[in-house]
Amino acid sequence: MNSVVLQRRLTYISAMVVLIVPLYFLGRPSVRNMDGTIKNGRTGGALAQIRTKNSLGQGDLGELEPASESMRLATLGLRGVAATILWQKAEYYKKEQYWDRLSATLNQIAALQPHFIEIWKFQSHNMSYNVSTQFDNYEHRYDWVKRGMDYLVRGAKINKTRTEMPFELGWFFGNKMGVADEKVQYRQLYRDDRDFHEEILAKTGLDVTQKDGRGPDQKPDNWLTGRLWYERCYEMVASGAKQAKSTLMFYQKGPQWRMKHAEAIQAESYAHVPAASEEARAEWRFEAASAAWRFAQREWEEFGMLPILTTYGSTIQMGLMGKANDDFQKAQDDFAEFCGDIYEELQGELVDKLEDVEREALDLPYEERNFEQVLLAENAAYKILLDPDAVAKRLEDDDARMTAMTKAKEMVRLREQIRHIDVYRNQINYAYWAERCLAEQEEEALLARTQMFNADQHLENAELTEAFKAFEEAFTNWDKLFNKRPAMMIDDIADDVIASVQRYKQILDEPELPEDFPLNDFLEFRRVYEDQFADPAMLGVISSWPKKYPGRNFLTEMLRKSEEYEKQFKDTGTKDPGEMAPAFEMIDLETGKPLEKPQEPTAESEEQEEPAVSEETLESPAGEKTSAAEPGEVSVAEEKPAKVEESTEAKSEAPLSVSKPTEGSAPGPKKK
């Protein structure tokens, strides 16, 4: 062999050997156990270590799909182009309604770009929400809803550290199956779809038949399955995964789905559950719903205690509005005391600028204000808010001024904290839902709903006398509930009640309802409410009413005597409420006697806050004893709401002392 050639070859071989050494140390792969963890000490080369550290290896991202891997290789780096062409094909198939081809194409797209999360989200939605509706047969629709879910399940397996897919699954199970027009059918199909339950378990390890996933009929419930998916997301985040949404939107879903579950129990007949009679089934159902609301209340309160980093940079807990108000109040008192005369003087100047009625309202203790005074006082409280910095600057002594300015800074911070809590609470109607959870557990709510259902049943069977009696009982209980929990008057429940009143009127066969009709006040309120009487400040008062004015009836004691309210009646041409009601006096709910002095929140009143469901076991409609605490076996005693926080909140739930009422301390009508 030519010596030059030999020389060259040897040089090349040597260079290759030399290069192999750093390549080995750089590119050596890691060795993993079956569960994906790194085998003892075999972390691989530098590149493998970086991949492991940043979870960039295919194995770290999720399960490997041979089809996906081979397709990606086969496209020789043109997978983006291939995916685009397939996407266009998918659109064509959708347009021409070639559903099977669409499904197959979507699988190919996902296989080409398995870690492109938006594909999983978009196309699963496409199948569950868009394609499913193209089928006339609701069973076929259900099948396509499941296909979308299956797509997400596949995406979740391939991207095991991403919470988007489980989060979407939570949404699909709840929203698609529980809100669609076919919700009754979907929910029933899902309950009985044993194959699907087993498939979910086999593919994801999520047991939807566990006690937290079962409805009162002991079958998997779509809302609770959705919640289980959210719980899985929360677990993933606890293990280091990123949230799919903002903290507020991410963590509200779990408890919210509990509430939706409770609503679904109230709305459905559960005809598949054996029962001695329709009445027995209704009673069982509403008790089960009440228990579901209690679970929802507990979770909502837990959610309220969750620290949330706001976009303002502060960390808040929505359930601690009362504490925030108290802290601010203390800081304000401390500041006022420290500043002494100057504070009083400046405050006095602002108070002097108030109108007499506002001053009068402000001077009255909370409990003695009538409704108009409540609104006036809240507005006045806002007007007399002092700028603490301005007060501090008026102090002459340098040291005192410096200290005052520090205190003022703290006051401003606390005030901002309240504002932030308020803004976040309003985004999700926190106060409304908290109130709703409590209201739905009231004895009155249970009785009202059961009797309203019974009345409808009697009406269907043309048993007019029985229907009449059941309606009256239901309306009496509704009236009590609305007085206790006025926020319920601006909810869907109220619409149902109004519809019932219409049916009741038909039985009466009279043009007008009797003057002593229990819901007259409520109906008047609704008329005015629908005429835009309800401004946010008023809605705020309504939602916080039970906590701020425990034991006081909203409609019968307060609202009717408001001058403003009377004026509204006159303006809208409705009947003068003064003619319908006696002169204002506060009535003890328990005794029915006039109160001599305003009630303080006592231990007794706190007792009233407890869930309506007793510790006794519920009887199933068929007469079997089942745990009251549907669906789990947790005793009611364990599930009592946090009383301490309730009482803390009782005085100062709404941020009325510091924020402008119209800025929305009100929960507003129900957000869906």
Place this chain on the structure above:
Amino acid sequence: MRIEEEQMWSYFEWLIYKLGLVHGAGIAVGLSILGFLLCFIVSTFKYGPGEGFFRVTRVIYELLARDLPGTSLHRIFALSRLAFQEAIRRKVLALMAVFIVVLLFAGWFLDSNSSNIGQLYISFVMTGTSYLVLLLGLFLSCFSLPADITSKTIQTITTKPVRATEIVLGRIFGFGAVGTVLLVAMGILSYFFVVRGVNHSHSFRDWGPGKEGVAGATEVDAYHSHKFTMEEGADGSIQYGVTNDVQSHKHTVTAREVDGETKLEFGAPEGLLQARMPIYGSMAIYDRAGNLARSGLNVGYESEYQTYIEGASLMSAVWTFDVDKSEFPDGKLPIELSLKAFRTFKGDIVTGVQGEIILRNPDGSAESRRNPFIVKEFEVDQIVFDGKMPGSINGEPKEVDIFEDLINDDGKLEIMIRCTDPGQYFGMAVGDVYLRAGERQFGWNLFKGFLGIWMQMVLVICLGVMFSTFLSGPVAMIATLTSLVLGFFGTIAADVALGETPGGGPIEAIIRMPMQTGALVDLDLGNPALETAIEFADAGIMYSLFTVFQALPAFGKFNTAEFVAYGFNIFPDLVGKHLTMTFCYFILTSCVGYFFLKTRELAAA
């Protein structure tokens, strides 16, 4: 499945009434004249008009007087064998290995949860085979002759007493034979792959007496489960049953006594691999006033394949069928529907949209009662009418016999469909309602499907050989590939030429691009004369292209995989039509190939 109207034509209808023969003859004559003129012009430039004319006519004369009559089948066979051996030497059998590997791993890529696994498997194997075989034809046919010419091997052949016709035909037959052998092998493998792939059974999960008799459910096998009901015999014993339709199939259930215990056995899936024999008719739509309309309503879908009729109105769709009683030996008339429902409001969610079917004599003398039905979407819904049913004859309520009273002297029967739900609509196309006249063998249907692929392959080989007679290998391949692409997608050019695609032709498009003018906006250059000139120029270009595309084989139309996949027997007339077209293209390309080879030979001489 969507059936095009032209697919329903019988062979002679296509050949004579729809001017298939005239069209083909026109293309042949047109191309002959064009070819002659082109050759004459080229020869004129080379040799002058007289000599040029002489040379061109001499080639034609040689074809007709010497080469064609002198063509020997023996020599063609020898050359074919040579081409066959050459292909084998070029390791084309490796393609079989590729196909087997694809089949082995197909399970990874196919959606096992598909609503019709049969369709998916059939489409997959037929598409896969088609791609592989067309590529094979392309590579084999385009490179063989140029390689021989480059390596001078052709001179060895041409010095032998071999005619140009024999060289061209030998190549086409040889490569065709290689492709055929591979295609047969692939077809056999595909058959077993599909049959084995869709075959499955079930084990029962639970069963027992229920509200509707003895019923139960199966375990999940092959990603689905069924519910089933059993029929009780006269002695009260349970013998047979049937499952519900899931993923487009059902199973029969047989009860057997084993050791004193009743065991259930589930049969093979039924309904996945079939070859229905449909009889299609013509469709007419009647509007809200009951008058004949050009089409139904558009409910807002982009796709206009189906047209819609309104419920609870006089709107109806009437199909007219030619019925031959002998095709329905059991005296029953099965019809199959694939209608679409469109709701303007949800209404009754549980019950589907309802309609009625009326069978009537086109003469108006008799009609059946209104037969109610509920539409089943995206599946084939079969309704079987007994031979006799209540109806009316000349307005008198009487029992009517479908084959005696409702078919007129011309053998025609009308089927009227109406939607009876107010505010809801039925969507339909002409192929959505047909009479089902029995069934053919699936295997035979699959063979016909593969015959379609074979014809595509032959066309590619013909084109490849033709181009390779005057182009180098790579250029011939590009030319064949271009013909293939244009043959598949030539309709785009037709749409542009006929103005169905907005935006004008190539010149207009070039102007629109820098101006960033949308295709739907009229071209405004501020000079109407210029705009008109551009339009005319574009029209000229597009019609020329359109004419060329028309001459190219429409490869897509030879693909009958959908028929097989959706379980429809491929009409023998359609196969005949495709075979005729393939033969014509074979003749055409052979002639062109011969002339070029002959010219090339002359030039070499």
